[in-house]
Amino acid sequence: MSDKDVNALRAENSELRRLLVKNQWGGLTPLKSNGACPECAGSQPPLGGGHRPGCAVAAALAQT
Numbered sequence: 554m555s556d557k558d559v560n561a562l563r564a565e566n567s568e569l570r571r572l573l574v575k576n577q578w579g580g581l582t583p584l585k586s587n588g589a590c591p592e593c594a595g596s597q598p599p600l601g602g603g604h605r606p607g608c609a610v611a612a613a614l615a616q617t
Contacts, residue, residue: 570614577590577591577614578590578597579591580592580594581594587600589601590608590610590611592604592609592610593605593607593609593611
């Protein structure tokens with residue numbers, strides 16, 4: 554793989570992570586909540602408990 558390919562993949566990964574962070578609480582919003590995860594339906598902190606165990610969005614964002 555060339556340096557150009559690696560840089561293109563890094564740029565794509567960065568953009569995908571940015572979109573995931575931006576939309577991680579963009580699902581249906583439970584009553585008295587400020588957002589919900591579209592994958593696990595967990596409520597956005599501080600009012601909610603965050604992502605539920607096994608959430609793919611949380612797992613993807615936890616990777617460095």
